[in-house]
Amino acid sequence: MLRLLLPIAPWPFAELGILHHAQLGENRCLSITLSTMSAILALVPIRAGVLPSGGAEVVAEAQGRALLVGEGATEAAEALAGIATHLRAWETPGFAPGEWANRLAPVLRDEAVVLLPASPDGRDLAPRIAAVLERPLLAGAMEIRPGSVSTIRYGGRVLSEHLVNGSVVVTLQPGVRGVEHAHGSAAALEFITPPLAEAAVRDATLEELLPPDVSTMDLSEAPRILGGGAGLDSVERFEQLAQVAALLQASAGATRVITDRGWIAHTRQIGTTGVVVDPRLYIAFGISGAVQHTAGLGQPDHIISINMDEHCPMMDLADLALVADANETLQVLQQRLLALEDSQRTAQV
Structure with missing residues (x-):
């Protein structure tokens, strides 16, 4: 450099x-x-x-x-x-x-x-x-x-x-x-009790404190993140990942491969040239775990990795590693979550 x-x-x-x-x-x-x-x-x-x-x-x-x-x-x-x-x-x-x-x-x-x-x-x-x-x-x-x-x-x-x-x-x-x-x-x-002081800097009046929108909140503050990598086969599949993330009240992130393809903004990139994250839960879909990406992971409480390559670095980092196709897993997970949401809505009627 x-x-x-x-x-x-x-x-x-x-x-x-x-x-x-x-x-x-x-x-x-x-x-x-x-x-x-x-x-x-x-x-x-x-x-x-x-x-x-x-x-x-x-x-x-x-x-x-x-x-x-x-x-x-x-x-x-x-x-x-x-x-x-x-x-x-x-x-x-x-x-x-x-x-x-x-x-x-x-x-x-x-x-x-x-x-x-x-x-x-x-x-x-x-x-x-x-x-x-x-x-x-x-x-x-x-x-x-x-x-x-x-x-x-x-x-x-x-x-x-x-x-x-x-x-x-x-x-x-x-x-x-x-x-x-x-x-x-x-x-x-x-x-300690600091002395009273003249107001050189004034405060705004807080009218209402709104909860953050998980789809747009700063990834560095997100408690749950679903990350997508090169294992996702299309932009539509990444959009599906974002939908699944919303169902789980999680934020969507990505590797540099995905942001370079234009599937999501670079502000959602996790890694050395992106954002450093420290969520309670990180679920990696089709992410091999290159050092440029894993260097952006702080100390997540739990990591789940879905990948066809059982020996890739991300699978070694994971608390739970699923040897499966990330695209098929997303499809099934979305169907299950939507069915659960429908059943809960029906029970409330």
Whole structure:
């Protein structure tokens, strides 16, 4: 991969996209000089005691130093047993990223690197934190190393390597780091109450919170995914996969072979040049399991693979491997699910 060192515009123009870049063909890389990163503090927004996607990963990346913000800090702290070593919490109701940023500013001012998960709440809070602290935001990090942060840009076609010298706010993509849950007790929890602050950043008023549409939701957030690969014989068969996914309240994803054929948008591609996913259930239809694809799988709880090649890598990864034709399996599965849906509808009449 060709690497190009170019100057970066001063804050805040860097994160507004006003920086130089180069077209380097299929493999493009941008190195941006900003050099030595100090200690990291993980800032984790929580709801009802539940960690967001990637929450445990940012705490592990910060060597166990974390600040929890939201409701249910005690419960969230238990989920970080063996990971967190120095844990503080601000117990506050709801989700108000503007107010949180204003009040947390004096608490975070001396932290060189503030790291948040790139979850929906993390992505909402991070730019506000960066704004009140007047420092750059490096969003969607794929890797954090001493003195540098790597991020993906332009749909995975550009890898930006930021050499960090100074204070920054960073969001880490869920699933790219992984966490080994060590056995141990939860860290002692210190509760804090940040001082009231003038509203430099205001919050919008939430009228209604709608559940996500599984057919369009971000694959990195999807709890269940059906993936289609080269083993599917036609675009109609892939459309059938999407229909089966909807019946299972799952999202449809694909390998690069499928997106290059134009059967689905590249935003639904799973792999090194696509999206990194971390679902509870991943069902692979006709996917051999090339490393470019499997590198995009975080740590799914369960993997099911349907393939005619019983020795392909995806079958080795699977918790349940079915040696069968993916096209025929989709057809039968759709018929069974539609019949089940009809019987349930009849029972309710």
